[in-house]
Amino acid sequence: MSVGRHKNITLLTYAEVEDVSGVVGDFKVIVRKKARYVNEELCNGCGTCVEKCPWKKIPDEFELGLGYRTAIHFQYPQAVPKIPRIDAENCVYFKNGKCKACEKFCLRGAIDFEQQDEFVEFEVGTIILATGFKNFNPEKTPKYGYKKLENVLTGLEFERMVNSGGPTTGRVRLADGSIPGKIAIIHCVGSRGDHNEYCSRVCCMYSLKLAHLAKELIGADIIEYYRDMRTFGKDYENFYERVREEDIAFVRYEDIRVSEDQEGLVVTTTDLYNGDIISNHVDMVILSTGMEPQEDQQKIASTFGISLSPDGFFLEKHPKLAPVETATDGVFLAGTCQGPKDIPDTVAQGGAAAASALSLMDYGRVVLEPFTASIDPEKCSGCLICVDTCPFGAIDTTIHNGRTISQVNEIICKGCGTCVAACPSGAASQLGFTNHQIFSEIDGILRQSSLMELTI
Amino acid sequence: MFEPKIIAFLCTWCSYTGADLAGTTRLKSPWNIRAIRTPCSGRVSPELIIRAFDEGADGVLVLGCHIGECHFDTGNHRTAKRIPILKELLSFVGLEPERLRLDWVSASEGERFAHITNDFTETIRQLGPCQWQQKPSWRQTRPELAVITELEAAE
Numbered sequence: 001m002s003v004g005r006h007k008n009i010t011l012l013t014y015a016e017v018e019d020v021s022g023v024v025g026d027f028k029v030i031v032r033k034k035a036r037y038v039n040e041e042l043c044n045g046c047g048t049c050v051e052k053c054p055w056k057k058i059p060d061e062f063e064l065g066l067g068y069r070t071a072i073h074f075q076y077p078q079a080v081p082k083i084p085r086i087d088a089e090n091c092v093y094f095k096n097g098k099c100k101a102c103e104k105f106c107l108r109g110a111i112d113f114e115q116q117d118e119f120v121e122f123e124v125g126t127i128i129l130a131t132g133f134k135n136f137n138p139e140k141t142p143k144y145g146y147k148k149l150e151n152v153l154t155g156l157e158f159e160r161m162v163n164s165g166g167p168t169t170g171r172v173r174l175a176d177g178s179i180p181g182k183i184a185i186i187h188c189v190g191s192r193g194d195h196n197e198y199c200s201r202v203c204c205m206y207s208l209k210l211a212h213l214a215k216e217l218i219g220a221d222i223i224e225y226y227r228d229m230r231t232f233g234k235d236y237e238n239f240y241e242r243v244r245e246e247d248i249a250f251v252r253y254e255d256i257r258v259s260e261d262q263e264g265l266v267v268t269t270t271d272l273y274n275g276d277i278i279s280n281h282v283d284m285v286i287l288s289t290g291m292e293p294q295e296d297q298q299k300i301a302s303t304f305g306i307s308l309s310p311d312g313f314f315l316e317k318h319p320k321l322a323p324v325e326t327a328t329d330g331v332f333l334a335g336t337c338q339g340p341k342d343i344p345d346t347v348a349q350g351g352a353a354a355a356s357a358l359s360l361m362d363y364g365r366v367v368l369e370p371f372t373a374s375i376d377p378e379k380c381s382g383c384l385i386c387v388d389t390c391p392f393g394a395i396d397t398t399i400h401n402g403r404t405i406s407q408v409n410e411i412i413c414k415g416c417g418t419c420v421a422a423c424p425s426g427a428a429s430q431l432g433f434t435n436h437q438i439f440s441e442i443d444g445i446l447r448q449s450s451l452m453e454l455t456i
Numbered sequence: 457m458f459e460p461k462i463i464a465f466l467c468t469w470c471s472y473t474g475a476d477l478a479g480t481t482r483l484k485s486p487w488n489i490r491a492i493r494t495p496c497s498g499r500v501s502p503e504l505i506i507r508a509f510d511e512g513a514d515g516v517l518v519l520g521c522h523i524g525e526c527h528f529d530t531g532n533h534r535t536a537k538r539i540p541i542l543k544e545l546l547s548f549v550g551l552e553p554e555r556l557r558l559d560w561v562s563a564s565e566g567e568r569f570a571h572i573t574n575d576f577t578e579t580i581r582q583l584g585p586c587q588w589q590q591k592p593s594w595r596q597t598r599p600e601l602a603v604i605t606e607l608e609a610a611e
Contacts, residue, residue, distance in 0.1 A: 307525055310562065315525070327527050371495055391529040416528035417499030421538070433495055436608055439507055445490045446461060446511040 004080040013075075014085060018119070020127070020304055023411050024330025025366050029122045035115040036085030038072075042110035045082030049102035049111065050074065058090045060167070064157050067167030072102050077165060086111075126330045126357040129314065130350065131300055133291040133336040136190025136200075144189060144287055145258040150175045151265060152258060152285045154189075155206055162213050172218050179218050180283035184267045185211055186256060187226040191290035198311050200290030200340040204230045207288040208243045215246050223249040223280060225256060225269060233344060251278065258285050291340040304331050305392075313339045324353045327414075329366070332356050371415035371432045373408050379427035380405040386419035386428060395419060460514035460580040462488045464573070465500045469527035470563045471519035477566030485570045486577040489517065497521070497558075498531030502542050505556060509546075509588045515555045515580040517573070522560040532560070552583055 004011050012031060019030040053070035060069040062076040071091040074084050086094075086102070093099045093113065103111040135156055138146035146152050151174050153161075164170035174180050185207045191200040204226065211222045229250075231240040244250070253269040260266065268279045293312035294300070301308050306326040309315040314337050317325040324332050332353040335346040360366070375386070377400040386406050387395045394412035397404050406428075408419075420428040420435075429435070466472040472493050478485055494500055497520025505516050518539060520532040539558040547553045557576055561569045 305529065307527065307529070310522075310525070310564075389534060391526075391531060414528055416496040416531045417494065418496060418528070418531045418534050421499050421501030421504075422534065430495070430499070433499060435501075435503065438492060438494075438504055439608065441492050442463060442504070442508050442513075443511050445463065445492075446508070446513055 001080055011081065012120075013079070013081065017300075017303060024328075024360070025125045027124045027127060027330065029124055029127070031120045031122065033118040033120060035088075035117050036083065037088070037111065037113055037115050038083055038085060039110045039112050039115070040081070040083050042108045043083045044108060044110075045074075045084075046107070047074070047084070048105050048107065050084055052101050052105040054099065054101055055090060055092055058087065063160050063167045064154075066157060066160055086113075125361045126332065127304065128332045128334055128353045128357055129300070129304060129306075129326075129337055130334040130353075131294055131297075131337040133340065134294050136195070136289040136292050138189050138287045138289055141189070141194055143257045144186065144285070145260070145265075146287060149258065149260050149265060149285075151180070151283060152287065154287050154289045155185075155203070155210060156289070158210055158214075158286045159206075162210075162217060170217075172214060172220075174283055180220050182221040182223075182280075182282045183211075183214055183284045183286060184223045184225060184258075184265075184280065184282040185286045185288060186253075186258075186267070187224070187288045189287040189289045190292065192227065194290075196290060196292065196311065198340065199230065201230070201232075202340065202342045203288035203290055205233070205236055205239070205342065207286075208240060210286060210288075211248050212243050212246065215248065220283075221249075223251060223267075223282070225251050225253045225267065227253060227272075233342060291336055294337070297337070304328065306331055309339075311339070313337060324349055324356055329368075330357075330360065366411075368411065369415055371430060372410045372413040373415065373417065373419055373428055373430045374410075375406050375408055375419075375423075376427045376429065377401075377405055377407075379425055381425045381427070382406070383424060385422050385424065389418050389422040391416065391418065458581060458584060460488050460577065460585070461512060462486075462490065462515045462517060462577060462580060463508040463513045464489045464491050464517040464519060465494050465497065465504065466491050467497045467520045467527075467532075468493050468495055470521040470525070471497075471561040471569060473563035474519075474561040474565050474569040477564070478569045479566075481566050483566055483570040485573040488577045488580075489573045496526065496528050496531040497535040498526075498528065498533075500535060500538075502538065502545075505542060509551070509555075509586065512586075514583075514586040515557070515576060517576050518556070518558045519561045519569070519572070520558070522562055525562060551586070551588055554579055554583060555586060 003009050012033060014036055015031050015033045017029060018032045020027060022028045049072045050070050053072045055071040056068060058069050058071060059065040060067045072084050072086045088094045138144045138154060160166040161168050161172055162170060187203055187207055188194060190196055207224060211224055214220050214222060231237045252272040254272045256269040258265060258267055263281050265282050265285055266279050267282055271278050297312055301314060305328045307315040314333050316323045316333060316338055317327055326333060334350040334353040382403050382405045384406060392412050392414055394409045395406050396409060398407040417430045417433055420430045466475060475491060497518055500518050508516050520535050523532060526532040543553040543556055546556060559572050
């Protein structure tokens with residue numbers, strides 16, 4: 001809320017970054033503001049249009065399909081800025097040209113069906129990426145029966161259910177409307193070997209929280225199927241101890257399967273401690289789904305000129321010493337776009353990213369790595385092979401003594417040396433890694449009569 | 457037993473760190489491997505590899521980041537194109553192309569580094585000494601090219 005009101009912060013929601021060019025201290029960012037068909041300057045967020053919209057049976061994305069929304073809607077109740085948008089795919093006006101109920105009832109005349117996508121250009125010094133994560137879709141692993149069997153929910157769906165502002169106004173109910181008597185919570189869905197190798201870090205704790213909430217709200221019998229309990233954060237272990245005393249069963253499982261018989265859902269698993277195969281009848285199964293990178297993570301990475309780690313999240317500059325920086329100077333990371341993490345860690349990383357960005361800008365000057373390439377204007381033949389080779393577009397052409405030759409922009413150059421290796425006339429050279437220096441290294445190593453002399 | 461001399465060009469962002477990890481996790485990699493750090497596998501130009509053979513290396517190993525993980529976006533794409541061509545040229549001049557190997561090792565793959573270096577050393581050991589170094593160097597046979605040595609020294 002205070003971000004939306006701050007005079008130095010421009011908040012653009014429902015917008016996408018189209019293109020980024022330039023270097024640290026001088027980025028040019030082109031943002032596409034998508035048409036929401038509501039004039040943001042006139043709208044005061046009264047919500048009359050949402051009430052009057054006759055098209056009310058659209059599955060609500062925010063409620064994960066458990067509730068409904070209208071064609072003109074707020075993304076969620078606390079959305080900032082509080083301006084609705086018209087969903088052109090579902091709005092009846094965009095289908096057959098009739099209705100306009102929202103326009104008729106809007107007292108401020110803010111509805112604008114003619115609005116087009118708008119492109120805005122910004123000049124910025126630093127960029128912080130906080131694009132978040134995507135929830136794992138358990139349909140990918142058929143053994144959980146998600147979407148095939150009734151009353152198999154993800155943790156997030158259950159979370160909406162227990163929320164007093166959610167679609168069931170906080171009542172936990174099965175699909176037939178009755179109260180579940182026995183709930184199974186399955187950990188590590190989409191983590192640690194199930195499609196993803198990494199641990200998503202948050203599932204153990206939110207599973208415990210959901211168990212605690214379900215116990216408190218409906219007093220159901222709860223079985224937690226876990227693989228390793230990872231309660232790593234401050235005070236987390238205390239919470240685990242507390243939940244354990246709440247008459248909740250914990251089963252450490254090896255392999256698990258959710259199926260259905262006449263009596264309801266059956267969770268079959270191998271108990272890791274004694275090898276017994278255990279089957280339990282339950283009314284509801286909650287899948288503690290892990291975190292995955294966003295679907296367009298690769299696209300965002302190439303827009304901002306950064307890389308991905310093997311698990312698909314953004315790659316930081318150094319896992320321990322530079323966890324908020326990226327290989328591109330001036331681009332910082334915050335939150336789960338860099339890897340799965342919980343709220344305290346996300347807040348800490350957000351603060352660190354903001355501080356790193358500020359300290360860089362406050363300094364007023366940019367310090368560069370010294371390993372930049374250079375091109376000897378006398379040796380350069382002007383073939384311009386290097387121009388295509390450079391991954392960063394750091395090589396321009398210039399006129400030297402009436403000839404067109406290449407020239408390295410040392411601010412953009414990251415020092416990969418690809419141009420040096422490609423240059424056919426030996427004009428390109430790189431500080432710290434000149435051919436002469438590497439030749440000397442090779443010679444020094446190989447001219448020893450025995451390699452053993454070098455081994456100490 | 458014949459112990460080969462092997463030059464390994466390691467990208468500082470991935471395989472150099474991977475080699476470090478192999479060391480800190482106490483994995484054994486052969487002492488025949490001599491590492492030369494490069495800013496990116498894209499920096500490894502053919503002349504560096506030829507120079508290594510020229511000066512008596514029995515094998516040259518080039519290790520870079522996996523495709524798509526290059527610290528410089530596309531530096532390793534260049535290497536992936538260059539090395540196969542150089543291999544063909546090496547076999548054209550009578551050198552076994554197995555003496556040059558390009559592979560990918562990320563910073564977290566210490567085990568893979570140890571495996572590749574062991575495997576490559578074993579391959580070179582089977583191949584025996586490189587014949588290239590038996591021939592006199594061009595520095596000795598072509599005194600008229602001594603100017604190149606001078607130029608290099610002047611650089």
